[in-house]
Amino acid sequence: MRTSIRTGWIARRNAVFANPRFQHWAARLPLIRRSARSRANGAFDLLAGFAYSQVLRAAVEGGLLDILKDGPIGAAEIGRRMDLSEDAALTLLRAARSLMLAEEAGPDRWMLGEQGAVFASNPGVQAMIRHHRLLYADLADPLALLRRDRREPTDLSRFWTYAGALHGGAERGEQTSEYSQLMAASQHFVADEVLASVSFKGVRRLLDVGGGHGAFLTHIGAAWPHLELGLFDLPEVVETGQTVLADTFGSARVAGHPGNFFKDSIPQDYDMVSLIRILHDHDDAPVLALLGNIRASMAPGARLLIAEPMARIPGAEPMGEAFFGLYLWAMGSGRPRSPAEIIAMLTNAGFARARSVATAQPVNASVIIATA
Numbered sequence: 001m002r003t004s005i006r007t008g009w010i011a012r013r014n015a016v017f018a019n020p021r022f023q024h025w026a027a028r029l030p031l032i033r034r035s036a037r038s039r040a041n042g043a044f045d046l047l048a049g050f051a052y053s054q055v056l057r058a059a060v061e062g063g064l065l066d067i068l069k070d071g072p073i074g075a076a077e078i079g080r081r082m083d084l085s086e087d088a089a090l091t092l093l094r095a096a097r098s099l100m101l102a103e104e105a106g107p108d109r110w111m112l113g114e115q116g117a118v119f120a121s122n123p124g125v126q127a128m129i130r131h132h133r134l135l136y137a138d139l140a141d142p143l144a145l146l147r148r149d150r151r152e153p154t155d156l157s158r159f160w161t162y163a164g165a166l167h168g169g170a171e172r173g174e175q176t177s178e179y180s181q182l183m184a185a186s187q188h189f190v191a192d193e194v195l196a197s198v199s200f201k202g203v204r205r206l207l208d209v210g211g212g213h214g215a216f217l218t219h220i221g222a223a224w225p226h227l228e229l230g231l232f233d234l235p236e237v238v239e240t241g242q243t244v245l246a247d248t249f250g251s252a253r254v255a256g257h258p259g260n261f262f263k264d265s266i267p268q269d270y271d272m273v274s275l276i277r278i279l280h281d282h283d284d285a286p287v288l289a290l291l292g293n294i295r296a297s298m299a300p301g302a303r304l305l306i307a308e309p310m311a312r313i314p315g316a317e318p319m320g321e322a323f324f325g326l327y328l329w330a331m332g333s334g335r336p337r338s339p340a341e342i343i344a345m346l347t348n349a350g351f352a353r354a355r356s357v358a359t360a361q362p363v364n365a366s367v368i369i370a371t372a
Contacts, residue, residue, distance in 0.1 A: 055095045056119070057136070059102075060129045064092065065112065065120040068102060072109035124186040134159055138330040150332045157332040187212075189364040190276055191219035194307050197359050197367055200224040200272070203303075207232060207270035209261050209294065210278045214241040221249050230270055232257040261290055266297035273298065274305040277365075279342065280324060281334040291349035298372040304351065310366040312338035319363050339368055346370045 045052075059065055062082045067073065079089030093110055096102035101116035112120055119125055134155040138145055145154070200206065200220065207230035208217050217229045229249065231241045235258035242256030257267045266273070273294055279287050294304060311320035324336040337345075339356045346354040346368070354370035 051095075052099055053132075054136075055092070055099060056101065057129060057132070058092055059096050059116070060119065060126050061133075062092075064096065065101070065116055065126075068110060068112045068116060069120055071111035072105050073111075074108045075110065078110065124188060128186055131159075135327055135330055139326065142326070145326075145330060150329065152332075154330050154332060156327070156330040160331055160333075187215035187276070188219055189361075190307050191216050193359040193361055193365040194276075194305070194367060195219065195223050197357050198305065198369070200227060203227060203272045205230065205270045206272045206274060207257075207267060208274045208276065209233075209266065210275065212237060212241060214245040216274065216276045217245055218248055221245070221253070228253055228255070230255045230257060230267060232259060232261060232267060234258065234260065261293065262286060266294050268297050268299070270297075270302065271299075272303045272305060274307070277308040279306060279334075280308050280310075280328060280336050281331070283333060283335070284345070288345055288349060291345060291351075295350045295372060300352075300372055302372045304346070304370040304372070306342060306368040306370070307365045309336065309363070310339055310342070311336040312340075313362040313366055316362040339366060342368055343370075 062084075064078070064082065067078055067081050075089045075093060076086045078084075078093065079086045082089060082092075084092070093102050093104075096116065097104060097113065099115060100113040101119065103111050103113040103116075105111050119129075137155045194216075200223075203224075204226075205228040206217070206220065208214075209232045211217055211231045211233055214229075214231055217231060221227055221229050229245060231238055231245060231254070233241060238256040238258045242254060245254040245256075255267075259265075275290075275294075278290075282290070291304075298304070309316070309319060309324055311317075311324070313320055320336045320338075328334040328336065343354045343356070351370040351372060354368055357367040357369055359365060359367055
């Protein structure tokens with residue numbers, strides 16, 4: 001009954017919003033003009049968003065943000081540095097200005113805008129923007145992408161040699177350097193959310209499963225110096241990660257555990273295990289196998305920390321299912337999951353209880369803690 005009432009309400013609402021006479025009236029009524037204008041702007045952003053992302057891509061890949069750090073600077077000089085004509089540079093600068101990537105402080109005196117300053121100061125964000133060139137190529141024809149078998153290779157799936165190794169493609173998994181560098185550059189976004197929302201005061205030993213070159217453990221270990229740190233990942237990855245962590249914290253505080261987290265036993269005697277941006281990379285059956293493997297290694301009362309972008313998070317819905325939905329489809333593995341879905345999988349894997357932990361920036365990561 002409740003579903004049918006909601007269905008009817010949505011249908012009536014959509015009919016009203018789609019009516020041109022209502023749109024014309026709403027745009028002129030002072031009391032709701034702002035809301036109507038906001039809806040119109042939102043609709044246009046959906047229409048033109050692909051162009052916005054390409055302006056950002058050009059600004060990063062062309063070095064515009066780095067050039068504007070030296071501002072104020074003129075368009076002719078910017079064009080010379082970017083190998084563009086002055087007119088082309090002006091076109092990009094004006095587009096960047098509309099997105100607050102650039103700002104004209106005076107006639108032909110260009111500087112970083114508010115958003116530009118944020119992007120320019122963050123190598124991790126820029127690494128992700130450069131990485132998305134692969135996604136842009138795969139999304140050139142989105143329907144063709146959705147209609148093809150996910151097992152067919154894409155530009156994005158070819159990059160994910162690391163994911164291939166986890167599914168048995170060991171010959172591809174040897175080339176994990178670019179993947180690990182990308183993850184390390186962007187890992188602090190997740191680590192910052194975890195540090196702001198989770199206390200490690202009662203944790204003695206922390207094992208990061210699938211932890212790459214130790215970027216997450218580096219952040220957590222620096223903030224909580226009492227922690228003993230364990231890293232579990234593929235042998236060629238752990239070798240580098242353990243060296244990085246030992247150089248930072250000393251070898252006595254760090255343990256490396258090589259293995260495949262689907263096939264090999266997870267090290268025991270850790271009172272907290274972390275999975276950072278791991279689950280959404282894999283389909284449901286492998287995720288359940290991984291969670292079951294981790295649960296089998298944990299003593300009663302030990303906790304599992306899951307942190308990654310999730311679906312159906314209020315205020316971050318487009319990121320969860322629009323961006324990551326298509327990204328993971330193109331990658332050929334995984335899907336975004338809501339906290340409720342993940343908690344249900346944890347229960348199925350044998351965890352006694354699980355709860356969501358609110359984060360300040362869920363667009364970067366949401367957190368779930370499960371207890372064995």
